[in-house]
Amino acid sequence: MENEAPPLKAWLLLGLLALIWGSSFLLIKKGLLGFAPDQLAAIRIASAGFVLLPFILHRFKTVHRHHWWKLICVGLVGSFIPAFLFAFAQTDLPSGVTGVLNTFTPLATLIIGVMLFRQTVRVQQWLGIIIGLVGTLLLVTASANGAFEFNRYGLLIIAATICYGLNLNLIKHHIPDLGALTITGVSLFLVAPAALIYLLIATPFTAQLQQPEAWFPLGAILLLGIVGTAMALVIFNTVVKLTDTTFTSSVTYLIPIVALILGILDGEPFYLQQGAGLAAILTGVWIANKRKRPPVNTPR
Incomplete structure (x- = not known):
């Protein structure tokens, strides 16, 4: 599979996922x-x-007792906590910049793998991490006048990428015997009731539904949850089956481009410093994930 060209269906699904x-x-x-x-x-x-839930009901039988606390942790650090961090961050950050900062996830995953799971890192990967950190610094300090003005809300996105990095390492090192759809679906379901209870009891959600102007924002959020999380997961796993994880991971480079374009079309400003930060982060991710080519055996 790794040596075959990805089929057209895989390219189309990758574009849809981005x-x-x-x-x-x-x-x-x-x-x-x-x-x-x-x-x-x-x-x-x-x-x-x-x-x-309907897609994972039959998968509950594959989940054993020792999996449950791990899946709760995955649900918290992989979905629940980042959802709150992104929501609060975007009260003061443009959507395009948030999309670019999210690209730090692969580097955060690598850093956590080194610090907590004793993952070995090549010099090339350290170089990618440093370049990515420089790009992140450029993004959280970008301003209209070209001066460096620190925006603390950018740290919420970095915290979210750290959660994602911790989540990916947790899945890789502690839940290798469950499939990706089972892990994501069950872990999401485990934290969904707490989110619903909080929404109905601790917030004026039901009263807000009586206001006509609340329906458009609600539709956007439901689209975010149902399509942006659930449907995207199905597409992601389909692409992995059609090709491999290396091809699928290339969506990392497409997401910030889409986020920036949509942000600009929605009237968000775009600064040169943000472009430099985007370029640095993507370069860092590419360098950190670039694999050495195997030596070519020439005839003698």
Whole structure:
């Protein structure tokens, strides 16, 4: 499979996946027009967790006792906590910049693998991490006048990418015997009830539904949860089956481009410093994930 060219279906699905995930940040922005950040995150998690339930019911029998606490951890650090961090961050960050900062996830995964799971790192990967960190610094300090003005909300996105990195390492090192759909679907379902209970009890959600202007933001959030999380997961796993994880990971490079274009079309400013930060992060990710080519045996 690794030596075969990806089929056209895989390319089309990869493009669709980039559009879905790249537009997620704009959907968060629209959702915040009618709901508070904590409400947005709760709606997103609840809708994604319950919509996947019919697809994972038969998979519960593959989950054993020792899996449950691990899956709860995955649900928390892989979905629940990042959903709240992204929602609060976008109260002060443009959706395009948020999409670019999210690209730091592969580097955060690598750093956590080294620090907590004793993963070995090549010099090339350290170079990629350093370049990515420089790009991140450029993004969280970008301003209209070209000066370096630190935006603390950018740290919320970095915290979310650290959660994603911890989640990926947790899955890789501690839950290798469960499939990706089982892990994601069950872990989401485990945290969805808490999100729904919080939404209905701790927020004025039901009262807000009486207001006509709340329906458009609610639609954006439901689209974010159902399509941006549940449907995207199905597409992601389909692409992995059609090709391999290396090909699928290339969506990392497409998501920020989509997020930036949609942000600009929605009237968000774009600064030269942000472009430099995007280029640095993508370069860092590419360098850190570049594999050495095997030596070619020449005839003698």
